[in-house]
Amino acid sequence: MSAQAAATGDMPQSPIPGGGVPIITVDHLTMRFGGLVAIDDVSFQAATGRITAIIGPNGAGKTTAFKAVTGQIKNHAGSVVLQGQSLDRLSTAARVRAGLALSHQIVRPFRDMTVLANVTLAGGSAKTAGPWSALFHRDRRPEEAKAVGILARLGIADAAQALPGSLPLGYLKRLEMARALALEPTVLLLDEPLAGLNHLEAAALADTIAAINREGTAIVLIEHNLGEVLRVCQRLVVLDAGRVIAEGAPDRVMAEAAVQQAYLGRREASHA
Amino acid sequence: MTATTASGITVRPLDVGAMVKEAGITALVIFALSAALVGFETTDIPGGIGINTRFDDVAVVVILGFVGRIALVLLRQHRPGPVLIGAPLMAVAMLLMLLAEPLFGPETAVAIAPFVPFQDPVVLWGLLIVTVIILVRAVLSRRHLDSEETAEAREVRMDSIAAQVQRAARFLGPLLLVLAVIFPFMPMANRQMLDIGILVITYIMLGWGLNIVVGLAGLLDLGYVAFYAVGAYSFALLATYFDYSFWICLPFAGLMAALAGVILGFPVLRLRGDYLAIVTLGFGEMIRVILLNWYEFTGGPDGLSGIPRPSFFGIAEFSRRSENSFHGMFGLEYSSLQRIIFLYYLILAMAMVVNLFTMRIRKLPISRAWEALREDETACRSLGINPRNTKLTAFGIGAMFAGFAGSFFATRQGFISPESFTFIESAVILAIVVLGGFGSQIGVVVAAALLIGLPEFFRELQQYRMLAFGMAMVLIMLWRPAGLLAHREPTIRLFGRGGRAEAES
Amino acid sequence: MQDTFAYFLDQLINGLTLGSIYGLIAIGYTMVYGIIGMINFAHGEIFMIGSFVAIITFLLLGIAGVTWIPLALLIVLITSMVLTSIYGWALERVAYRPLRGSPRLAALITAIGMSIFLQNYVQLLQGARNKPMQPVISGGITVLQDQDYVVSLSYMQMMIIVVTLVLMTGFTLMIARTSLGRAQRACEQDRNMAALIGVNVDRTISLTFVVGAALASVAGMMFLMYYGVIDFFIGFLAGIKAFTAAVLGGIGSLPGAMLGGLLIGLIEAFWSGYFTVEYKDVAAFSILVLVLVFRPTGLLGKPDIEKV
Numbered sequence A: 001m002s003a004q005a006a007a008t009g010d011m012p013q014s015p016i017p018g019g020g021v022p023i024i025t026v027d028h029l030t031m032r033f034g035g036l037v038a039i040d041d042v043s044f045q046a047a048t049g050r051i052t053a054i055i056g057p058n059g060a061g062k063t064t065a066f067k068a069v070t071g072q073i074k075n076h077a078g079s080v081v082l083q084g085q086s087l088d089r090l091s092t093a094a095r096v097r098a099g100l101a102l103s104h105q106i107v108r109p110f111r112d113m114t115v116l117a118n119v120t121l122a123g124g125s126a127k128t129a130g131p132w133s134a135l136f137h138r139d140r141r142p143e144e145a146k147a148v149g150i151l152a153r154l155g156i157a158d159a160a161q162a163l164p165g166s167l168p169l170g171y172l173k174r175l176e177m178a179r180a181l182a183l184e185p186t187v188l189l190l191d192e193p194l195a196g197l198n199h200l201e202a203a204a205l206a207d208t209i210a211a212i213n214r215e216g217t218a219i220v221l222i223e224h225n226l227g228e229v230l231r232v233c234q235r236l237v238v239l240d241a242g243r244v245i246a247e248g249a250p251d252r253v254m255a256e257a258a259v260q261q262a263y264l265g266r267r268e269a270s271h272a
Numbered sequence B: 001m002t003a004t005t006a007s008g009i010t011v012r013p014l015d016v017g018a019m020v021k022e023a024g025i026t027a028l029v030i031f032a033l034s035a036a037l038v039g040f041e042t043t044d045i046p047g048g049i050g051i052n053t054r055f056d057d058v059a060v061v062v063i064l065g066f067v068g069r070i071a072l073v074l075l076r077q078h079r080p081g082p083v084l085i086g087a088p089l090m091a092v093a094m095l096l097m098l099l100a101e102p103l104f105g106p107e108t109a110v111a112i113a114p115f116v117p118f119q120d121p122v123v124l125w126g127l128l129i130v131t132v133i134i135l136v137r138a139v140l141s142r143r144h145l146d147s148e149e150t151a152e153a154r155e156v157r158m159d160s161i162a163a164q165v166q167r168a169a170r171f172l173g174p175l176l177l178v179l180a181v182i183f184p185f186m187p188m189a190n191r192q193m194l195d196i197g198i199l200v201i202t203y204i205m206l207g208w209g210l211n212i213v214v215g216l217a218g219l220l221d222l223g224y225v226a227f228y229a230v231g232a233y234s235f236a237l238l239a240t241y242f243d244y245s246f247w248i249c250l251p252f253a254g255l256m257a258a259l260a261g262v263i264l265g266f267p268v269l270r271l272r273g274d275y276l277a278i279v280t281l282g283f284g285e286m287i288r289v290i291l292l293n294w295y296e297f298t299g300g301p302d303g304l305s306g307i308p309r310p311s312f313f314g315i316a317e318f319s320r321r322s323e324n325s326f327h328g329m330f331g332l333e334y335s336s337l338q339r340i341i342f343l344y345y346l347i348l349a350m351a352m353v354v355n356l357f358t359m360r361i362r363k364l365p366i367s368r369a370w371e372a373l374r375e376d377e378t379a380c381r382s383l384g385i386n387p388r389n390t391k392l393t394a395f396g397i398g399a400m401f402a403g404f405a406g407s408f409f410a411t412r413q414g415f416i417s418p419e420s421f422t423f424i425e426s427a428v429i430l431a432i433v434v435l436g437g438f439g440s441q442i443g444v445v446v447a448a449a450l451l452i453g454l455p456e457f458f459r460e461l462q463q464y465r466m467l468a469f470g471m472a473m474v475l476i477m478l479w480r481p482a483g484l485l486a487h488r489e490p491t492i493r494l495f496g497r498g499g500r501a502e503a504e505s
Numbered sequence C: 001m002q003d004t005f006a007y008f009l010d011q012l013i014n015g016l017t018l019g020s021i022y023g024l025i026a027i028g029y030t031m032v033y034g035i036i037g038m039i040n041f042a043h044g045e046i047f048m049i050g051s052f053v054a055i056i057t058f059l060l061l062g063i064a065g066v067t068w069i070p071l072a073l074l075i076v077l078i079t080s081m082v083l084t085s086i087y088g089w090a091l092e093r094v095a096y097r098p099l100r101g102s103p104r105l106a107a108l109i110t111a112i113g114m115s116i117f118l119q120n121y122v123q124l125l126q127g128a129r130n131k132p133m134q135p136v137i138s139g140g141i142t143v144l145q146d147q148d149y150v151v152s153l154s155y156m157q158m159m160i161i162v163v164t165l166v167l168m169t170g171f172t173l174m175i176a177r178t179s180l181g182r183a184q185r186a187c188e189q190d191r192n193m194a195a196l197i198g199v200n201v202d203r204t205i206s207l208t209f210v211v212g213a214a215l216a217s218v219a220g221m222m223f224l225m226y227y228g229v230i231d232f233f234i235g236f237l238a239g240i241k242a243f244t245a246a247v248l249g250g251i252g253s254l255p256g257a258m259l260g261g262l263l264i265g266l267i268e269a270f271w272s273g274y275f276t277v278e279y280k281d282v283a284a285f286s287i288l289v290l291v292l293v294f295r296p297t298g299l300l301g302k303p304d305i306e307k308v
Ligand SMILES: Nc1ncnc2c1ncn2[C@@H]1O[C@H](COP(=O)(O)OP(=O)(O)OP(=O)(O)O)[C@@H](O)[C@H]1O
Pocket: A033, A036, A038, A056, A057, A058, A059, A060, A061, A062, A063, A064, A065, A105, B495, B499, B502, B503
């Protein structure tokens, strides 16, 4: 149903304009590093069947926001609610089990395991929750089959038995994402998944992301590749210096002067 | 149904089931921990060992665990009410049990004895202290419901306390020194008090010596006692075989210890911190085993005896009958206290030398280099600091002071054996440094007074001394890993503590 | 006599027995180091507690009249493993968990504090004296007779070696095949990342301590039965030697811990047999120092990637 809704843009009673029914709500998140306020009162929502993109210049606080949402760093204020359940007191692993998954900007594979083992581990990680299943869960064929499928879908099946150390960045980025997918999340957080891919690969992966999204996973996407972002996302949030400076439908947001200046202006300058 | 207090803290409705479950699990774990080791006591009987039971003690600790956990849960949920009622009741009950004899006479004491848990009142005293701590926390949490301290805020507060203590140390130090100097002439200074004083100051000196290695240079030395032993044995051998006087042997012994420090330190100082700690522990044990087995030289387990006592700077002896006796020279009555007092001043002077040396060296570039090394060794290399030599200096100096202290130990005791130089001794000195707050001179004094002096006064505590040391080390690390009184001069602080930990990961 | 093959064989048997015990303890050091990068100095005390639980259980079984030895051994083994692993669990929960992410030295000092604490705790509760026990298993087989020098392999030694082999095999399979093993490997490499793929890091670390303590308790039980006497201080030396074994084998490496344990056992036995018994501890310490100075990664260890 959500796939249809996305295609037609027809939104019955949606609380977020053009955004669908929110499944995760991030409210008033604030995170300081010593004196530096990395994110300052940031709120956003994401909805099932929608891709919400977060863009902003380098150092805007995008990655920090993801880390706070997944509980890898402790936010100083704010709350995260996933499907009506507050995540604030949960550990990272518990948040993941509640349905979050994150693919890192900077790849962090387990370097002593093959690509397939990396993904399989993620698929079976729920089995480490209880001491009993941790000790006696041995059959991992279902997880492995699932992992093989995910690798194929992301186009890195050929590297299944390779060790991550020997692979180029483009593969590792997709491994990051494969691991996140193996968790079968309800909300998938992707931090610059297209970085390090050539433009053909990037376009293909963006299509895959859109397809995964249509199957019902809410996606929040951080990405500098604006072309692909605007092609696949339905909703745009712009961060600058830790604050949300604009959000809404992509074309409207991109037209705002503040965005043009804060984001594009500086980006152009840094490229010059 | 959540109520919000005026100060903005949400007090959730109490989930009694969850609370009881949590406390129940605690009680279960305590039961499992105590079932064998507390519940049964192995006793010596002719031809083997027998077994006694102490089920009542198990029951008591399990119940206390349950109640204590409930109290903690209530405090965590900002509901100090029941704790404010329960804890005083318990404290009073314990006090009545403990003080039954002085308060109500021996008959009552005997009558209630079967109901008093634990054979040894010290355990009950310990529990009383824990109860009082919980009570204090309850009272405090009532006072400022609003200020649930974050780790960061607590760190800042502790740091400012430490800074205040350091400022206070500026006049507290001289004051303590004056007290120490006039102490032998105070009325309460009998033989026993002086002996305790000497012991405490010896440990202060050792603590200050180790402080240079651990506190300033950041090298965890678990074998510090080895250099103490080298000093003591060098002194004893020089003094007994060659008949040199104390004042010649002392510098030699210090030199030998420093040499041992440099020789042992040279190959291992490039190791990473925790490996280095274990290696120094190995050295400490090796030296002890050698002392134990090198019979011809060290007397093995029998040790060395007949070590000469120090003279009054080589001009007078502390003996009743002697050509040039101290009391004769100054026209005093002979008293065996005179030598004790002399020893007291001797160790006080030696300790002060260490102290002055440390104060001085803190201002020298080498101290900055140590600090830099503690933070980042790679960066130091690129600044042209030679890590090994810099560390070696600290190691050698620390060892030398241990050697001095060892000489003093030898001459005071007149007898030394390997038994005095076990790992436990290293651990005690380390505990003093840790408790004193890594690098704080006054902290070492306080810690030594607490850890060494207190158990000497209260002999009943002696048994529990090491238990308390271990516990203190753990609690301090949990509470404030940088050391209880650690305070950095505000160099630039970029990140708070949390931020730094994250940046490293 | 020292130059006969029989004498050599005798030392070999002694060394393997001793090495098995060290190996079982060493696994605890190496696993904990692998997963949280700390030297669990109190692990020797866990071993000691295991032996105390074992002796108390033996005594109780004696009183209860359980005389069938295999049953008695099984009961003691299980009791000791269960109660001792709870000590391992509690140790991590109370003392180490709050310090995760703190500097290594803070964790090490805590561990030393716990070690001192546990030693004195047992001393206070059980007394400082030696605790002797009658041999439970006696007898053996003659392996070799060289004139009047008899080399025998006692049933006790056989049991120690066999139990160690069985446990190590089971343990290796567990690490290779179970979810716990995979979660452990993930946590060793990147704890944050492991949490992000849903691995319960806290529980994995807890289980690591539980498994390590269980193995150490078996070592404690066998130490008790082999030497027939224990006291509250046995954890110190045995702990240091087992740690040496772990370092020698390559800390963090499980096969390394087993290999290191055997080597330290053999070195100690041969040193005592051919040189001097008195200096056997010096031999162990020298190896510790030499390995750390010249080859900190040990025999089978991976080059140390500094991790937080
Ligand atoms: N652990 C940390 N400690 C201190 N400062 C940090 C830490 N992590 C991030 N920062 C700072 O917080 C700010 C936001 O960083 P963040 O990584 O979230 O930016 P970003 O939007 O993801 O940038 P990019 O587009 O380059 O990935 C930056 O100024 C960064 O230097």
